[in-house]
Amino acid sequence: MASSAYVPALAYPFLTRWYDAVVRWTTRERRFRALLLGQMDVRPGQQVLDVGCGTGTFALMLKQAQPAARIVGLDGDAAVLDLARRKAAAAGAEIDWRHGSALNQPFPDDSFDLAASSLVFHHLDRAAKRAALREIHRVLKPGGALHVADWGRAANGLMRVAFLSVQALDGFGNTADNVAGLLPDFMREAGFADAREIRRLATPCGTLSIYRAAKPATPVRPAAPSRRQDP
Numbered sequence: 001m002a003s004s005a006y007v008p009a010l011a012y013p014f015l016t017r018w019y020d021a022v023v024r025w026t027t028r029e030r031r032f033r034a035l036l037l038g039q040m041d042v043r044p045g046q047q048v049l050d051v052g053c054g055t056g057t058f059a060l061m062l063k064q065a066q067p068a069a070r071i072v073g074l075d076g077d078a079a080v081l082d083l084a085r086r087k088a089a090a091a092g093a094e095i096d097w098r099h100g101s102a103l104n105q106p107f108p109d110d111s112f113d114l115a116a117s118s119l120v121f122h123h124l125d126r127a128a129k130r131a132a133l134r135e136i137h138r139v140l141k142p143g144g145a146l147h148v149a150d151w152g153r154a155a156n157g158l159m160r161v162a163f164l165s166v167q168a169l170d171g172f173g174n175t176a177d178n179v180a181g182l183l184p185d186f187m188r189e190a191g192f193a194d195a196r197e198i199r200r201l202a203t204p205c206g207t208l209s210i211y212r213a214a215k216p217a218t219p220v221r222p223a224a225p226s227r228r229q230d231p
């Protein structure tokens with residue numbers, strides 16, 4: 001069921017089966033996933049979490065890039081996880097699929113070396129974005145890192161207009177903070193250090209940003225909340 005804290009992969013459950021095809025043709029998928037994967041640099045033995053893993057495309061890429069890592073895919077949609085399971089089985093890849101909320105993750109503190117999330121944060125309202133980031137921070141080990149690919153600040157007017165297509169489908173409210181470039185601010189508020197945009201990619205649906213943030217090896221006081229007014 002869609003809510004401000006949960007929206008299915010293509011906004012409506014009946015569209016989920018078309019998700020992979022839509023992403024392939026609208027996001028420069030190969031390029032952005034390759035950039036995210038390269039940036040993560042997964043090592044043997046690492047525990048890696050993909051938050052909002054959807055149909056499992058990126059979790060599968062992680063496993064294929066580093067078979068000696070443990071990959072966990074978390075998603076709130078049981079139907080999308082069935083698609084992910086089938087894809088992984090067809091590829092002979094062992095991935096730990098978990099059904100659960102990004103806002104209340106079913107993992108102990110300090111569980112993962114790395115966390116990834118692609119095309120998920122624009123589905124969450126501001127409170128849910130913040131809650132999901134606090135949860136990712138909690139489940140990462142000290143010294144761990146978060147890598148995110150999602151819609152970001154539009155690089156120019158054309159990209160801003162292109163992004164209206166995503167906003168029309170996924171909602172203007174949940175996507176506004178993405179296009180305002182606020183994800184790194186929210187990461188800092190959640191306790192991450194060195195939160196920044198690493199790359200921007202022009203796509204048919206607008207500017208896709210790749211971010212990185214680190215969980216400090218020793219705890220630091222989280223940044224004060226952004227002074228922008230809550231909607």
Ligand SMILES: C[S@@+](CC[C@H](N)C(=O)[O-])C[C@H]1O[C@@H](n2cnc3c(N)ncnc32)[C@H](O)[C@@H]1O
Pocket residue numbers: 005006007008009010023051052053054055056057058074075076077080100101102103117118119120123124
């Ligand atoms: C647009 S899809 C992205 C899927 C995948 N990460 C990718 O790159 O293709 C967004 C996914 O986030 C999941 N999602 C949205 N809100 C969630 C939440 N609160 N908790 C867990 N999963 C959530 C949806 O079920 C959906 O599979």
